[in-house]
Amino acid sequence: MISPEVRPLRTMDANRCDAIIASLPYHFGLEEGRLECAAAVRGQDGLVAVVDGLVIGFLTFVRHYDAAAEITWMAVHAEHRRRGVGHRLLDGLCRAIASEGRRLLLVLTVSASDTGSEPEDGYQSTRSFYRSVGFVLGRDLPGYWTDDTPVLMVRPLGLAK
Numbered sequence: 001m002i003s004p005e006v007r008p009l010r011t012m013d014a015n016r017c018d019a020i021i022a023s024l025p026y027h028f029g030l031e032e033g034r035l036e037c038a039a040a041v042r043g044q045d046g047l048v049a050v051v052d053g054l055v056i057g058f059l060t061f062v063r064h065y066d067a068a069a070e071i072t073w074m075a076v077h078a079e080h081r082r083r084g085v086g087h088r089l090l091d092g093l094c095r096a097i098a099s100e101g102r103r104l105l106l107v108l109t110v111s112a113s114d115t116g117s118e119p120e121d122g123y124q125s126t127r128s129f130y131r132s133v134g135f136v137l138g139r140d141l142p143g144y145w146t147d148d149t150p151v152l153m154v155r156p157l158g159l160a161k
């Protein structure tokens with residue numbers, strides 16, 4: 001386990017976020033996705049995880065209505081996965097958006113019902129990660145993406161007022 005500092009994403013982090021994406025060729029195999037992610041790290045709010053001055057993971061997010069937010073992109077450098085960095089980023093995000101009064105966190109990822117073949121460390125590990133930080137499977141959204149079928153996963157952040 002490692003204990004990175006978690007701080008807001010800044011413009012100067014963008015190139016390093018691109019490098020993190022490039023370290024994960026299976027998960028970010030489509031150029032269209034990489035370009036969308038590159039735009040997100042240059043335009044959306046986000047958080048980064050930093051160890052010894054080096055960004056090793058990040059997430060970006062958008063706000064929806066008054067009480068929800070959605071993770072748009074998230075990645076931990078291939079050399080640092082499964083050491084608690086994703087959990088730290090999620091903790092930071094939940095604290096930040098809960099402090100704005102938001103009560104629901106959303107994320108879309110590739111569904112188990114997707115017809116494509118999946119390697120051992122494919123999106124089932126991504127879904128396991130989101131479950132391990134409190135998300136539950138909501139519903140599949142067939143046709144929403146061009147290539148894969150996404151599943152909407154949701155995480156409540158507190159009791160409704």
Ligand SMILES: CC(C)(COP(=O)(O)OP(=O)(O)OC[C@H]1O[C@@H](n2cnc3c(N)ncnc32)[C@H](O)[C@@H]1OP(=O)(O)O)[C@@H](O)C(=O)NCCC(=O)NCCS
Pocket residue numbers: 024027073074075076077080081082083084085086087088108109110121123124125126128129130132
């Ligand atoms: C998903 C991701 C952001 C998680 O960050 P991380 O730092 O690796 O995750 P953490 O170390 O905080 O949490 C690990 C937990 O997630 C789950 N998990 C992560 N990788 C897993 C794997 N390969 N198999 C099964 N469970 C896995 C487990 O519950 C694990 O806990 P454990 O190690 O105690 O069993 C990161 O692995 C990643 O960048 N994956 C590739 C890109 C991606 O899928 N991005 C999300 C797109 S929607």
